Amino acid sequence: MNVTKIKFGTDGWRSIIGEDYTTQNVARVSEAVAVWLLENYDLPSVVLGHDCRFGGELFLQTAAKVFVKNGIAVKYAKGFVSTPMVSLGAVRYEASLGIVFTASHNPPGYNGYKLKAHYGGPLSPAKVQEIEDGIPDHANEYRDFTWEEVLETGLASSVDLEREYIDTVRNAFDLEAIQKSGVRLAFDAMYGAGQNVVRQILPDTKELHCEHNPSFKGQAPEPIAKNLQELSAFIKASKSIDCALATDGDADRIGLYDAKGEFVDSHHIILLLIHYLVKYKGMTGKVVTAFSCTPRIERMCKHYGLDHETVKIGFKYIAGIMVDEDVLLGGEESGGIAVKGHIPERDGIWMGLIIWEFMAKSGKTLDDLIEEVYEIVGAFKFERSDLYITEELKQTIIANCKANKYTSFGKYQVQRVETTDGFKFFFDDDRWLMIRPSGTEPVLRTYAEAPTLEEVREILRICEETITH
Structure with a gap:
């Protein structure tokens, strides 16, 4: 049997529900999180919340079963909540981690798993990597454990994260x-x-x-x-x-x-x-x-x-x-x-x-x-265009960028290139173009800025023409 390799991308692990995003795989990730928590905290606790997507409650309960089986205290939101609500909850309840079952802005077929640190923001990449490296091939601990039994342990309790968020807003x-x-x-x-x-x-x-x-x-x-x-x-x-x-x-x-x-x-x-x-x-x-x-x-x-x-x-x-x-x-x-x-x-x-x-x-x-x-x-306009192209073409374009093949885009001469994360081509102080593969979706993103929207769109059009032919 092939075991799905689970990878955390730019912002958590995301997959299509029913394909890779299954209760089994959510349990595997949760098992790795549980082991990591027990290694790093004397009395670990988690705050859990899910967004509006299909199966949110099912996936949350699956994870909660794994945590409770490992003796980890769980505070969970009833009904859907936003990511900021869970992050705020992690701070309020002094939890070791906040976990959000969400695929954020991805298409409806996706769900995901975001890890939030005790300070109410994304867990550091190094710590996420430690958890990812510990994901086991199987996790069966949750299958014979009912939700009623979870609640009977006294380790899991519900919290109203939406109410607490709204109260925080009112005060701010x-x-x-x-x-x-x-x-x-x-x-x-x-x-x-x-x-x-x-x-x-x-x-x-x-x-x-x-x-x-x-x-x-x-x-x-x-x-x-x-x-x-x-x-x-x-x-x-x-x-x-x-x-x-x-x-x-x-x-x-x-x-x-x-x-x-x-x-x-x-x-x-x-x-x-x-x-x-x-x-x-x-x-x-x-x-x-x-x-x-x-x-x-x-x-x-x-x-x-x-x-x-x-x-x-x-x-x-x-x-x-x-x-x-x-x-x-x-x-x-x-x-x-x-x-x-x-x-x-x-x-x-x-x-x-x-x-x-x-x-x-x-x-x-x-x-x-x-x-x-x-x-x-100064006045400016900006737009992003996502190119849904083959993986092969995407890799060719990235290789061309790395090899400095693009010295101009139509009439726009490249003055300098920055490569912190992707490729940013500067034409002058007010005009630039950027090319970067998405970290969460199978697309190549192109971005442009210029003094007018017409010119921004012209730059994006010329860019697409230049790199896809």
Whole structure:
């Protein structure tokens, strides 16, 4: 019998439900986690939560059985919860680990297994590797153990992680100021695990896709423009929304829309957050961003006298620095952002609330605030295009990048290349293109920035033409 080799990627282990993502394989991973916990902690404990996907409760209970069999205390969320809720829960309950059964923004057929450290952020890559190296070929301990028997041991108890998260939000934000400001808001949960939060804290907010639908209507719950057409159309049709927030399947990533129904990318969001936290709230600290982010973040950091560091893609690299250093903001191009004063974890709703509070307190529109950012870093546009190509072609393109085969893309001459994580081709100070294989999906990602959207799309088109022919 072939044993599936389980590998943790950029952000946890993810696989297709019923193929590799089975109770047996979830139990194998949990067995490795249990052994690791017992080696590293005198009295280990875990906080468990699952998102809205198929089988969430089944997979959570499977893992809980393995932990309880190993004498490990379990606190589990009843019903679906977001990743930030579990990360916050790990801190609140002083757990050794938080575990989230989620495939985040992946298509509906997937599920996954995320490991969160005691500090409420991704477990370090070295420790994840230790667990991965210990995954056994089989795990049968859970099969003859009923859920009733698990509860009878007294080692497992339920906790209300959503309630605790909402209470934390209420204490951190001036929700009254947002309510009274007259700012008209919308929230698209993409059928994800953040769907219950906004209606409880800001009940006047218009809602889209805030009901339980494990198939996400067949749509990958990733908050990028091509997946949020309904939200954009809703804003344009209603003409009465000032800003809209969207979050992904496990609500750790943010998508944002302006009053015109136009997508506001993560680079702009990161710049807005730094601008607000420093200029308006008087906060300081280092800024850490992933390799795929705009160089304009560095420009803004220089403007405000902040240290800036670029790291490889994967929020775990940012979280590690946030735990050890005084970090104001850590962020990725894909919508995962964390800020000082909260856990070292991506949190889409939290970031959206900062922007909404910024609008409410300043009395300015989102466009006005973006103009303030442009005054510091210059106007720009950005877009990402995912190329679904054969593995063979993907490897050829990466080999060509490594061999410096691409010295120009059409009329765009490459001035320099950065290779921290992928290949970033700079044409001048305001234009660049990046090529990188995804760490979680079978795609080649291409990214571009330029002063206008037309030019961004032209660069992406020329890039695809150049590398696929």
